[in-house]
Each structure stands twice: as structure tokens, then as C-alpha cells.
Amino acid sequence: MNEAIAKLLSPRSVAVIGASADPKKTTGRPVAYLQKHGFAGRIMPVNPKVERIGELPCYPDIASLPEVPDVAVVLLGAERAHLAVKELSQRGCAAAIVLASGYTETGEEGARRQQQLVEAAGAMRILGPNTIGLVNLTDNIVLSPSGALEMDEFQAGGIGVVSQSGGILGSLLSRAAARGIGLSKLISTSNEVDLELADFIDHLAEDPATRVIALYVETVRNPASFRAACLKAARMGKPVVAFKIGRSEAGAKAAVSHTGAMAGADSMYDALFRQVGVIRAQSFSDLLDIPAALCTGRKLRGARVAILTSTGGAGTLVSDDLGVAGFDTPAPDAATADALRALQTGSEAVLDRNPIDVTLAGLRPDLLRGAINALLASPSYDALVIIVGSSSLAMPELLAGAIQECLPNSDKPVMAYVSPHAPEVGALLTRRGVPAFTAAESCTAALAGMLRVQRFVAPAQDEEAPPLVEAGDLPSGSLDEAQAKQLFSRFGVPCAAERVVASPAEAEAAARELGGRVVLKILSSQITHKSDVGGVAVGLGADTIGERIGRMAAEVKSRTGTDAQRFLVQEMVAGGTELILGMHRDALGTAILLGMGGVTAELFKDTTMRLLAQDARDVQSLKPLSRAEALSMARDLKTWPLLDGFRGRPKADVEALVDAIVAFSAMAAQLGERLVEAEINPVFVLPQGQGVRAADGVVVLA
Numbered sequence: 001m002n003e004a005i006a007k008l009l010s011p012r013s014v015a016v017i018g019a020s021a022d023p024k025k026t027t028g029r030p031v032a033y034l035q036k037h038g039f040a041g042r043i044m045p046v047n048p049k050v051e052r053i054g055e056l057p058c059y060p061d062i063a064s065l066p067e068v069p070d071v072a073v074v075l076l077g078a079e080r081a082h083l084a085v086k087e088l089s090q091r092g093c094a095a096a097i098v099l100a101s102g103y104t105e106t107g108e109e110g111a112r113r114q115q116q117l118v119e120a121a122g123a124m125r126i127l128g129p130n131t132i133g134l135v136n137l138t139d140n141i142v143l144s145p146s147g148a149l150e151m152d153e154f155q156a157g158g159i160g161v162v163s164q165s166g167g168i169l170g171s172l173l174s175r176a177a178a179r180g181i182g183l184s185k186l187i188s189t190s191n192e193v194d195l196e197l198a199d200f201i202d203h204l205a206e207d208p209a210t211r212v213i214a215l216y217v218e219t220v221r222n223p224a225s226f227r228a229a230c231l232k233a234a235r236m237g238k239p240v241v242a243f244k245i246g247r248s249e250a251g252a253k254a255a256v257s258h259t260g261a262m263a264g265a266d267s268m269y270d271a272l273f274r275q276v277g278v279i280r281a282q283s284f285s286d287l288l289d290i291p292a293a294l295c296t297g298r299k300l301r302g303a304r305v306a307i308l309t310s311t312g313g314a315g316t317l318v319s320d321d322l323g324v325a326g327f328d329t330p331a332p333d334a335a336t337a338d339a340l341r342a343l344q345t346g347s348e349a350v351l352d353r354n355p356i357d358v359t360l361a362g363l364r365p366d367l368l369r370g371a372i373n374a375l376l377a378s379p380s381y382d383a384l385v386i387i388v389g390s391s392s393l394a395m396p397e398l399l400a401g402a403i404q405e406c407l408p409n410s411d412k413p414v415m416a417y418v419s420p421h422a423p424e425v426g427a428l429l430t431r432r433g434v435p436a437f438t439a440a441e442s443c444t445a446a447l448a449g450m451l452r453v454q455r456f457v458a459p460a461q462d463e464e465a466p467p468l469v470e471a472g473d474l475p476s477g478s479l480d481e482a483q484a485k486q487l488f489s490r491f492g493v494p495c496a497a498e499r500v501v502a503s504p505a506e507a508e509a510a511a512r513e514l515g516g517r518v519v520l521k522i523l524s525s526q527i528t529h530k531s532d533v534g535g536v537a538v539g540l541g542a543d544t545i546g547e548r549i550g551r552m553a554a555e556v557k558s559r560t561g562t563d564a565q566r567f568l569v570q571e572m573v574a575g576g577t578e579l580i581l582g583m584h585r586d587a588l589g590t591a592i593l594l595g596m597g598g599v600t601a602e603l604f605k606d607t608t609m610r611l612l613a614q615d616a617r618d619v620q621s622l623k624p625l626s627r628a629e630a631l632s633m634a635r636d637l638k639t640w641p642l643l644d645g646f647r648g649r650p651k652a653d654v655e656a657l658v659d660a661i662v663a664f665s666a667m668a669a670q671l672g673e674r675l676v677e678a679e680i681n682p683v684f685v686l687p688q689g690q691g692v693r694a695a696d697g698v699v700v701l702a
Helices: 003-009 026-036 078-091 108-121 166-179 197-204 223-235 258-262 265-276 286-294 312-324 334-343 365-377 396-409 423-431 440-455 481-490 504-514 545-560 627-636 654-674
Strands: 013-017 042-046 071-074 095-098 125-127 134-136 141-143 156-163 183-188 212-217 240-244 278-280 305-309 383-388 414-418 498-501 518-522 536-540 567-571 577-586 589-596 607-611 618-622 675-685 692-694 697-701
Touching: 003 095, 003 125, 003 134, 003 197, 013 026, 013 078, 026 042, 026 141, 071 078, 078 095, 078 108, 108 125, 156 166, 156 197, 156 286, 166 183, 166 212, 166 286, 166 423, 183 197, 197 212, 197 223, 212 286, 223 240, 223 265, 240 265, 240 286, 265 278, 265 577, 265 589, 265 607, 278 440, 286 440, 305 312, 305 365, 312 383, 312 414, 312 440, 334 365, 365 383, 365 396, 383 440, 396 414, 396 423, 414 423, 414 440, 481 498, 481 654, 481 697, 498 504, 504 518, 504 545, 504 567, 518 545, 536 545, 545 567, 577 654, 589 627, 589 654, 607 627, 618 654, 627 654, 654 675, 654 692
Parallel strands: 013 042, 013 071, 071 095, 095 125, 156 183, 156 212, 212 240, 240 278, 305 383, 383 414
Antiparallel strands: 134 141, 134 183, 498 567, 518 536, 518 567, 577 589, 577 675, 589 607, 675 692, 675 697
């Protein structure tokens, strides 16, 4: 565990540089809040204009501090903060929290100030700048001026929060307090001049008080470190939940390939999160809802959910939403139905369906306990959602106690759906170990998150990397299709047989040599989407191809103004499934994309992506995908059944597809930034035992 970060989160002494004696001012709040919330260590305010702040002596400068503080909160403006940071570093302070704004977020002058701050810090660690600080509820340490700290007390618990937004920290603090959700640490990293998301994920993975890590993400500045930290958290049994803003940004930049249009920045984050086991919160409320459920430590082993209700409407809402998300709500098995009937003999309860309506359960704790225990013991269910109806609101303690008593009898997830008009009941249940939600969608999101955690398998140990391929002779710029496929073949991707021709006579000879029907294409490094300009003709024979060349050249000329000089005659591949295999790179890294291919690729957008792993010590060093990753990509596709023998269709050669994906990723890994774009569309996956064929290709080299 990093010693400086440990001191930052749990200091024994804190200096507050630029502290005000007025607790109503932002600069007066850190000292006031440290005292208000019971900080047990030494507080040392620094302000040359004030002798005392309350009972605390105030020091005129950093040099006058009686001891080296573990942490300093720097409240000075951006034009002076670096001076204080330099003095603190020289005295041996472990870490400084710089609250000032006016750095990279403001432009070129701010960026210069931020670099000045880095140089001033030396070996000392910096949180911020432009941060709202941090709150350690585990140890009653608040190093922040956030107005949310005006509250008298907070629920300490197992959720650690790391946010790149300062304002969100206060919002989550107050929301969690209102809902009875316990937090351990909250850290605002903001500009991340030094300490960043990955540093705190890494630290919280080892923090005994933290069971789940919640992230508010604007951007991941260091993907390799982020990947390593998240995988460490997964190994330590600490789920990570992230809410990533910026989903609506235009990710489809102008690109030569279909891949560039389909692999937006947000899809890259989806791929990264999926690979490292991060659960993506789809809404801001999910950022608390999912961790609240995960924090119980209960295991969701399947997708069958029992819904226990004494009020029909709300149960149906939950059931519908679960069904849309792929969960099953089966009726009780015979033994479970008998056990439920035995609880209320003579009643009119309907026990042969789900939601399971147990009349008056909310008013009879014994009946509620019996029903809960019967459902938790049932082999038909993996989880239980209890609908807390209005009849229960008159005696919430009795209700919460009855549910809580059943929890030790099973490790299956138990959660509650509560009226939004009774927030105090929801908070009470949550504090008792039963996460409570006021929306059906929240129940679904929480259960889906729990299922993701159970099903995540961390990447296996590295497979032996394929041997390097000789690539020193490659040209630059956009390659034509023949050149592109020669490159793919060099790395081990099988390509369709073809011949480059320049005249009708050569085309006829090529068609006879290849045999059967062939495909004729325009060959140009400038024209990528050939079918759009009349540059593709299929099903030709030696007797028709010569005449077709002339017509194709004329059509391409009329549409593009380009004189066609060279053509490609290619074997006609039939009987396979058309996929697209591409490469996309942005600030987050290099990804391999697989999807439904052909001319409808962008229309259907049935795609999945995996980022190539970077070495944290050398981000230029990329690793090819493993065979397991390649197979999981194929299984991700909605069109996977077409490869797997859908409705009597012959099973496709998935092994050969996996080989091709791994080979393509090895090409992307070896060539690195030399490879600007690369795509095979389509790659035909033929029936089992017949392999794959790359039938078209795009490559742009730097």
C-alpha cells in the first residue's frame, strides 16, 4: 500500500494553508469541519493575519509549523499555491490537497501554472488541483470545504468513492446519508496533476473498510494503470462500479473504414470496462444503487427472481422491468407453494404465480418471515425482491426487523422496492442490510450488477506471444485492397484467392485460372467503398468478365472522375457468414472490433470490441488478444447463433475465426502506431473445417 496515499487518507496531523477564522467562508470551512466531525489528530492553521482560530494557534507561515504535517490543505489561489507546495515539499510533507482552480481547465496559461505546481511538488504527492478534497468516514477525517459536510453525521460503510468531479462528491455524500447507504472514503481527483483514479482504486482495493469501489469518470488518463488497478480490485474481491459521463459525444469521426464509424469513444470505454470487470452504471442513481446491493456481499448465482408482495401493482412493475433485462420470474415450485399456503390457511392468496401475493404480510411479521424463509430456501429462486407496501409504513421497525431476521438463513440477495413517498423506510431497511430502491429499474440494475460480478472471469495468464513478422518493407499511406490482403496474409489471416489484372484479356485468363464464378473489383487506394461507386460485380465467368471491365471503368469514371487502371479478379466465396474485423485507436488505446459484416455493417451495428492490453511500464508495448478473448468476442454478437448452427444451419468454423482474430490483433499489436486503420469486411466464416477467408481489406499506414 502506498505510504503517501495512506497518510493522505488517514493523516495524524493536518496543516491548513490560508485558513480563515470565519467558518462561513470557504477558507474557514476545512478547520471548522475537521473539528465538527471529530478529527483526533493535530490541526495547524496557517495565516499571517490571524493569531488564533478558535482554540487553535494559527501560524504565520509554513516554516513556523511546529512539526511536519502528514497532509496540507492548500487554500491559496492558483497564482500562489505553488509557493506553498514548494515549501511543504521541502519540509517533507507527504501530500498536499490543492483546491484552487485556474489550471489546465482554463487554457494555456492555466496549463503553465499546473506544470509549475508539478515542479514545485517534487517528491510530495498532490491531490488536485481544482479538487473539493476528500472525506474519510471510516476514521472521521474530513479534508474538504464541501457544504455537504454541514450535516451532523454520516453513515460509515463499505463503499469507497473516487470522483473526477468535485461537486459530485458532495452530492453523493448527501444522497447516501439520506438513503442510509454507508460510505468509507470519498476522494475528488479533479485535474489529476499527480494522483489519479488508478492510484485510489489500487489503494482502496487493499483498504479493509472498503468492500465496493464507485467511480465518477470523466476520462481515463492512464488506461494501462487503470486496467491494472481494476484487475487488482477484482482479484481482491472488490467490485468496481463506474458512471462515465460524455456518452453522447460524437465518436464516429470521419474515417476511411466502417470500423471508425462504429467504434466511438464511448464504445471504447464499454470495452475497457468489460475487460477489467468494471460494472458500468447507466444512470447517476445507479452509481449508489448498484454498490449498495454489492456491499451486502451476497452472491447472485442465476437470473431467477422471486417477488414477494402484498400489493399487486408494484410487483408487476418490478416483474416487467426484470423481464425486459433478461431475468426470469418463475412461479413457485410445488413444494414452495405448499410451504407458502401452510402459512395462511384459508386465505385467498394466489400462490401459483410470481409476483407472489401474500395478503396482509406487511401487517403480520410472522407471516412475512415465513414467506421470506420459504422463498430463500426454494431451489427455484436465486434472489428475492420484497415489495414494501403502504400497509407496512405504519410500523417500519417491525417490518425491517422481520426481514433482517431472515438474512442469516441464506446468502441469496434480498432487496426491497419501497414507495418513493417513504424514504425513511428505505433508509431503515438499507441500514439493516436490505438495500431498498424506489424504482423498479433500480432493482434490475442492482441485480444485473451482482450477476456481472459473479460472471466476470479475470484474463488468464499471458499466452505465448506469436513470433514477430518481418514488416520493415511496408509502404505508407492508404494501401489498395490487394496490398492490404497481402499484409493480412503475412500475419496469418487467410485471404480469398485473387489476381491483379489491367485488361479484359488478363481478366479472362484470371477467371479461367480461378475456376467457377468470380468477383471483379476496381483496385484503387483512393476508392475504399467500391460497391458505392459501381466498382464491384459478382458471379462473373471467363465469358463475361472482359466486357464487364469496360462497363465498370466507365461507371466508376462517371461517379468519381477516376480512370480505373487496375482491377482485382477474386474467387467467389459462398456459403459462409459475413463478419467485419477491424482495428480502432483513440486516446484510450487500440481496440479490435468484430461484428456482423458486409454492406449492412453500419446499419445493424452488431459489434463488440476488446482493447489490446498495454504494459503499464511501456504503453507503446501492446499484447495481442488471447484465444479466450477472441472466442468471447464471437459469443458476444447477437448473430452468434448464425455461427453456432442456428435452426439446422451448418456450424461455422469458429476455431478458424478465433485464429484470424488473434492473428489480426497480433498485426495491430506489432505495428502499433504505424497502423492508422485496418479492416476486413467481409471476412467469410465458412462451415466447420473449411476455415475463413478475408474477401476485402482496408489498411492505412502512417
